[in-house]
């Protein structure tokens with residue numbers, strides 16, 4: 001099988017490194033418009049990676065295409081894959097706004113071509129186990145969800161203008177994962193944000209720290225916090241409290257958190273430096289699953305339709321942050337969780 005990668009930047013390079021280890025993948029094709037970038041990535045990956053000079057040639061030659069380009073190019077590239085009837089995995093978010101995403105969902109579903117969205121938490125073994133236990137009723141009634149998602153260091157500041165802002169870019173992962181875990185619609189959103197790390201975020205009309213409160217239809221709440229700088233390392237945790245159990249993912253010896261209690265954990269030198277290390281198992285699982293979907297041996301666990309939920313919530317967060325008031329979500333819009 002041949003997998004093509006459009007965009008060999010931060011995430012495209014990491015996915016490529018995982019793809020070349022999969023026995024089902026014979027060759028990984030790489031395209032990037034920056035001269036020399038695909039060539040040097042291929043050289044670092046070894047004999048199973050080949051640079052390709054033209055994107056249409058890459059799509060044509062591939063059994064599946066990974067779209068790892070800036071967010072504002074995703075929808076157009078997914079459409080090119082659909083036109084060639086090539087399954088795709090597109091990085092998040094798939095479209096800049098909800099109306100653009102709604103049109104794309106219709107096109108994807110009409111085509112019958114599988115398109116996965118790169119929400120890696122869905123492929124993380126610990127998050128999957130948390131969801132299994134929630135669905136099996138092992139936590140009882142869900143009372144509270146707490147999510148922490150902090151980068152260690154801000155992304156390259158040139159990345160910001162095309163990123164869509166902190167809710168569409170960073171918090172969108174937990175805006176996907178938390179409703180997916182709870183399994184109920186969100187009825188109200190409140191969000192707030194500040195610029196505390198770098199004025200460049202304000203210049204990009206963005207914030208670098210944010211908090212979100214989600215209220216679910218059954219009355220449970222989730223509090224999501226996220227930021228662009230954690231001096232101790234990359235920190236992503238999910239904690240769910242129910243009437244029968246209280247569980248966490250992302251809490252281990254590498255969590256960048258120091259307890260002041262006697263015998264409590266202390267952040268060590270090997271705290272997670274970035275999302276690649278923290279979600280290593282998730283990204284490996286994501287590529288393995290993509291290949292199985294391309295081969296027709298697995299269902300799509302992260303379909304484009306599901307990503308309507310997180311993008312709709314991200315847009316509501318942005319409105320709430322700017323207005324300072326909660327945003328109620330109209331369930332008649334037919335966005336099922």
Ligand SMILES: NC(=O)c1ccc[n+]([C@@H]2O[C@H](COP(=O)([O-])OP(=O)(O)OC[C@H]3O[C@@H](n4cnc5c(N)ncnc54)[C@H](O)[C@@H]3O)[C@@H](O)[C@H]2O)c1
Nearest residue numbers: 006007008009010011012032033034068069070071091092
């Ligand atoms: N799932 C995750 O954990 C995760 C993590 C980081 C980034 N992302 C997402 O991945 C996407 C890329 O982010 P990144 O950090 O790798 O960005 P990046 O800027 O490091 O890389 C993007 C690459 O795409 C190339 N590119 C630009 N236009 C292109 C086009 N039309 N066709 C092909 N290549 C093109 C650029 O030259 C660059 O090499 C973003 O949408 C981001 O939201 C997801």
